[in-house]
Amino acid sequence: MPVRERRRRGPPHGRLPEGGLRALRRPAGTGDKALGLPPGHTGGEDMTPRLPRYRVAVLCGGLSPERSISLESGRNVAAALLDRGVNVEIVDVTTSFLDAPPPLDCDVAFIALHGGEGEDGTVQAVLERMGIPYTGSPPEASRIGLDKAASRRRFERAGLFVAPAVLVEDTPASPPPDCPLPAVVKPVTGGSTIGVSVVRDPAALLDAIWKALRTDRAALVERFIEGREFTVAVFEEMVFPPLLIEPAAEIFDFDCKYSDGGARFSFDHGLPPERLAALEKAAKDAYNAIGCRGLARVDFILPPEGPPCVLEINTVPGMTSHSLAPLAAARAGIPFDELCMMAVRAALERKAPLRNVS
Template sequence: MIAVLMGGNSAERAISLRSGEAIYQTLSNQNIDCFTFDWYGDNLSELWKQEFDQVFIILHGRGGEDGYIQKQLEDRGICYTGSDSNSSHNSMDKARTKIIWKQHDLTLAPSIIANIHRPINPISFPLPWVVKPTLEGSSIGISKVDNQIQLNDALMLAWQYAPYALIEQWIKGDEYTVAILGDKALPVVKIITDQNFYDYESKYHSNKTQYLCPCDLSPTQEKELQDIALKAFFAINAKGWGRVDFIINQHNKPYLLEINTVPGMTSHSLVPIAAKAIGINFNKLVTSIINEI
């Protein structure tokens, strides 16, 4: 019996519910015994009363993607999809992720951490900047800063979600993502949006966002991006499945943005798009993720 664990109490709750329902439907259609469990953040005791032996974690954001729920399942000896509690914790924290990636000589934009309780260190890299909460996904709380005057408002927005914010040099370029299934990188997807960047509206609501797969990279460039994605994925000790996001600047240099260890699985989501490009339909994708447990 598989429990599809969805919902959560993060800012990405609505997306998790959509992803979870899609997974539940595809499992049910394949006559796989399963049920959904909507975790509100304080009702785990109700889950433990259920009978199940595996969990498909489709909780996005804090609580579900930061190692908390993984640790709860580990403590009870219950198998689950995706990365373990430690790697989930490291990958959810954008600042911690950058430290690990830097240790592996991966290419990153210059950045500093801004603590709400301390003065901000001088910023040595040029404008524009991007300001993001260190502990949110789906581009929630992110702002582009074109001049120093805008910085305070951007930090106030980011600090609504976490006491730490990442101030990063804005890299002008095209956005790409690489989905990973097991130990293989799926085809690269290029994201084209009419917004400043691939924000929450572009991800989940806009009909103008375009996803190119095959993308516009040469085979050599695509292989390079896939190789970097795998190196980044395994540097965090991630496993099972995930997604690594990039910006490629005007000089064709790729910069790592972030890693997602529980990516979305909605109709707009990138992992299903990449899988479909090589003949893996949604049903097969879901069962493949379960088989990686």
């Protein structure tokens, strides 16, 4: 059965066909529409392998609210690896990976799961028990990175600036008295800005907390910091150019992230050298503070004065056509297919001495 692309806006519910492992090896006469790959992949037996035929399982989909974004990330990664001559299987994770991990016959797993078990260390721990190398951060770093309260503690311990915040773990009858205002209220482990609110009026604070708690076990009420929003991608020892985000809305929310025209992005932000260096150092320090590996992305608010304020870290950044880490890598001269290959190489190198992957 072909893998079909289903693009949606709003909370994701799209599903690939059931059945676990789906081969994306390109058969003769099969076009990109049937495979659900991005435009321009015409199919046919015209691919010249450019490296040993490693088998990569791209894990995507999952059960989190970010499912549709993960499916798009997975398709993009699969297409890029196919172009580099890699044998690719795309795995739509439709059940709990912990309870029923799918059979994987691969040399490496490429994790393109966003939120939930794909980012909280569950999938990573299962893959380690299975003896399968995987892309990205190890289980403990993944768990800490997804939990904004836990990662804040690591950032503070590393000397990084985070906004004052209050953690709300039970549904309150009234807002806790020590909540800062104005505030950003967010689910403590959520992604893609789902369930996030900006609150300036104290009367709106309780509704914002309830909104966050509808999607998560706890809500983080964080002081709103005025400034410009930046994101900085890091890959191992490389820090990619910081990217300025100018959303059409007050915050860089789900619609801004995944719709055309929802935000403007610029590398020409005019930061003085010392501010640019501080931002890049803070990104690397945040990456190291939780023990990341592979590709990660750190989000900041840069106030008019003072140090960068760390908002959060994403240990499995999006790989969609709207995603920011690939955009930053491209600015550094690394095209998308090479970024995917770098992730595969790094995973294999951690498992065993690498054989001529080019």
